[in-house]
Amino acid sequence: MFKKILIANRGEIACRVAATARRLGIRTVAVYSDADAGARHVRACDEAVHIGASAPRESYLLAQRVLEAARATGAEAVHPGYGFLSENEHFARACAEAGIAFIGPPASAIAAMGSKAAAKALMEKAGVPLVPGYHGERQEPDFLKAEAGRIGYPVLIKASAGGGGKGMRLVQQAEEFEAALASCKREAAASFGDDHVLVERYVTRPRHIEIQVFGDSHGECVYLFERDCSVQRRHQKVLEEAPAPGMTPERRAEMGEAAVAAARAVAYVGAGTVEFIAEQDGRFYFMEMNTRLQVEHPVTEAITGHDLVEWQLRVAAGEPLPARQHELRLHGHAIEARLCAENPEAQFLPATGRLRVFRAPAAAAEFAVAPVRIDAGVREGDEISPWYDSMIAKLIVWGEDRAQALARLDAALAETHIVGLHTNVAFLRRVVASRSFAQADLDTALIEREREALFGQPGLPLEGALAGVAARLLQEEAATQTTDPWSRRDGWRLHGVARRRLEVLDAAGQRHVASLEYLHDGSHLVELAGQRLPLRAGPLGADRYDVRLGERRWTLSVYRHGDGFAVFGPQGSASLQWLDAIAHAGEGGHDAGRLTAPMPGKLIALHVQAGQSVRKGQALAVMEAMKMEHSIAAPADGIVDVVLYRVGDQLAEGAELLRLKTA
Known part of the structure; x- marks a missing residue:
């Protein structure tokens, strides 16, 4: 070793x-x-x-x-x-x-599988089933468009050297092909230094199922069962689970043997993943082989009990595989959720910023097989920068069956508190609770199919969030108590009832006004929407409170940064900004004529120039950040007044790109 x-x-x-x-x-x-x-x-x-x-x-x-x-x-x-x-x-x-x-594998295996087109030709010879498509070397746009017509729309354009959803575009009709091809090639060149693409038939309602394979230098190769990675956004995985729901032992063996055949075809050594697109009826097609450890490897570790990194180290040191195929068993069900710095409500726009709060579930183990596991490369206080991927951590749960794993995942997500930037944690909870995911009705369009249940949904009720803010304020006041009545901050008055105005702005930009009343007997009331409800609150530890408002009761975690409050409860979370009524009295509306960079990044394309008329929704520019392209569209009809940056410029978040004259 x-x-x-x-x-x-x-x-x-x-x-x-x-x-x-x-x-x-x-x-x-x-x-x-x-x-x-x-x-x-x-x-x-x-x-x-x-x-x-x-x-x-x-x-x-x-x-x-x-x-x-x-x-x-x-x-x-x-x-x-x-x-x-x-x-x-x-x-x-x-x-x-x-x-x-x-x-990792030998260079020859990486070369053989590194090009999607070459790999598919190799798999065809090995008898592994393929999706109909064009996997050749010709790259002229007209030729590729003709091939797409021959294959039949919809088609998928994919970077030949790609992976991780980069350099991939779904094209529904011929009129969209050329623009999608150009964008795909740009992204492929930026991510992999190679703009070659292939074109394939897009399988309707596909499932993304992958097989974990392992080979050693002694000629042995095994598969460690499968993972279902169908829940995706932007062709990137969101939730992964093992084993795949609905998988029969016969189909598992068939896919496993096909994956081993693919690995043997290139004399594979080390950890690898053979990815398949599967029809709803179970038919499957080779998609690609990732010649490395996968992000989602912990779910395989959870159901097999084997440390795959240890396997990698032993195999690379020349040792035989730690187990043979007949010795491998799967037990229970595991699900992994990728916690990302992004805003699902803004088309999963990546976010940057400081992790002011990053609290994992209390029972979570780090980098170890356990019922609840957290794999993170950051700590509270760290910065999520625009230079690298937006993933903050991976949350992995295991259960005796899928139902128990689902329950544990929801509970673990509820206990995951991240403050300081947008994340997908609340969105993940909604996905886990959605009808399709709960019933294992899986395909790569699940998020779009469940759009109504997944987007624009409220989190913690406003009254709960306000009660949490009030509880935090009361605790802060208690911590600064003195014997001098004139210096106390508990609302004491010689005559009358003291009131503290709580004017807040929620995450959607809506204002709400409430008041916290201090009664002479030491109790408190919250007035909201014409109702005056008794408030009782007590601390349960650092940042945690037992809160009762009228007949409702919550256990809440409340984090404060300046005038900002993040409130977490079993039902969800809420972010509130406490407003100074005088300071905000003169604010006007949003200037729709200004278009700003939504994040730090590089301007890679400009589709308009000064004086040009544009329509609402028209793509004006393309930015590249966190390895992805992001299109910036016109918010309304208008005329481009001035363009403030050039292609190739690096932009800070909030930088004004261009200005529109709108009606």
């Missing part, structure tokens, strides 16, 4: 690998960029080496810098994690040439 390894990655996967290495007595070396100088993964390792600037192309994607760090620290092997250099055949080959073990 290795004595020291270098982890060529960042975030939660770097922390995850370091945890297993520490358990096995292996020393670890981290690499980090300027943005990650104080990152959690740096502290999780025994040593750390700075390798460049914040942009991945100037740090984590610099293979030579990583190899130099490995040599300088005496690392015997490199674990690439996922993303960055994990599926780079040149890096794997360079490691081998430098006498450093690459904890």
Whole structure:
């Protein structure tokens, strides 16, 4: 076994690998960029080496810098994690040439599966079923459009070297093809340095099912069952579970054997995932093979009891697989939720900012097989920057069956409190509770199909949120009590009843006015919407309160930052901003003529110029941030007055891109 390894990655996967290495007595070396100088993964390792600037192309994607760090620290092997250099055949080959073990498959296997088009040709020879499509080398737009017509719409354009939903576009009709192709190629080139694409028939109501495979250098290969990853947004996974609901033993064996055949076709060694698109009737087609560990590997660990990172380390060190196929068993059901910094109500726009509060469920274990597990690469107080992926953490639960796993996941999500930026936690709770997910009626369009239940839904009721704010204010007042009645902050009055005005702005921008009354007997009332309700509140610990308002009772967690309050309860959460009525009295409405950058990023396309007429909803510009493209549309009909930036410019969040003259 290795004595020291270098982890060529960042975030939660770097922390995850370091945890297993520490358990096995292996020393670890981290690499980090300027943005990650104080990152959690740096502290999780025994040593750390700075390798460049914040942009991945100037740090984590610099293979030579990583190899130099490995040599300088005496690392015997490199674990690439996922993303960055994990599926780079040149890096794997360079490691081998430098006498450093690459904890992954041989370069030849990465090369064979790295191109979706080449991989599909190889799978066709191996007898693995394929989706009808064009997987060749010709890339002329007219030719690809003709192929799409031959295949039949709708079609999916996919980056040949892609993964993770990058460089992928669904095209419903021929008129949309050219624009979608251009956008897909731009994103593919930016993400993978290769703009080649393939075109495939889009399977209606597809399920995304993947098989975990593992090979060793002694010729053995096994599958560790399947994961269902059908719940997606922007072709990126949201929830993953194992085993796949409705999977029969016969179908599991058929898909597992097909996945092993795919791995054997390229003499695969290490952890890999063979991804299939499955019809509702069970028919399945090879989609791609990811030659690395997957983000969702913890659900496989949960149902098998095996540490897949340990398997990777043992196989890379030349040991045989820890188990043969007949020794593998699955037990129970596991679900993983990806906690992301994004705003689901704004088309999942990535968010940046500081994690003012980041509280995981009290029972959660870190990087270990457990009923509730949290894998995170950040801590409370850390910054979510625009340089990297928007994932904050992964929350994994296990149950004896799917029903128990669902219940545990909802409870764990309710106990996950993140304050400081938009997240998808509340959205995930709604997905888990949705009819389709609860009944395992799964396909990749589930989110769109359940749109009415998933978007625009209220969280914690306003009265509960206001009661939580009042409870927090009363506790703060109690903490500053003095014996001098004139210095006390508890609302004491010699005559009359003291009132504290609570004018707040909710997350939707709506204003609400309430008042907190201090009665002479020491009790309190809250007046809201014409009702005066008795309030009783008591602390239950740090930031937690037992709150009763009239006949309603809640256990609430309340976090305050300045005049902002985040309130969490079993029914959901709410964010309220306490307003100073005088300071806000002169505010006007939103200026619809100003168009600003919704996040920090790079301007990669401008579709208009000054003086041009535009229609509401028309795409005006395209920004790139967090490895994704984001289109900015006209909010109303108008004329472009002035364009303030050029293609290639880096924009700060809130920067005014252009100005419209609207009617």
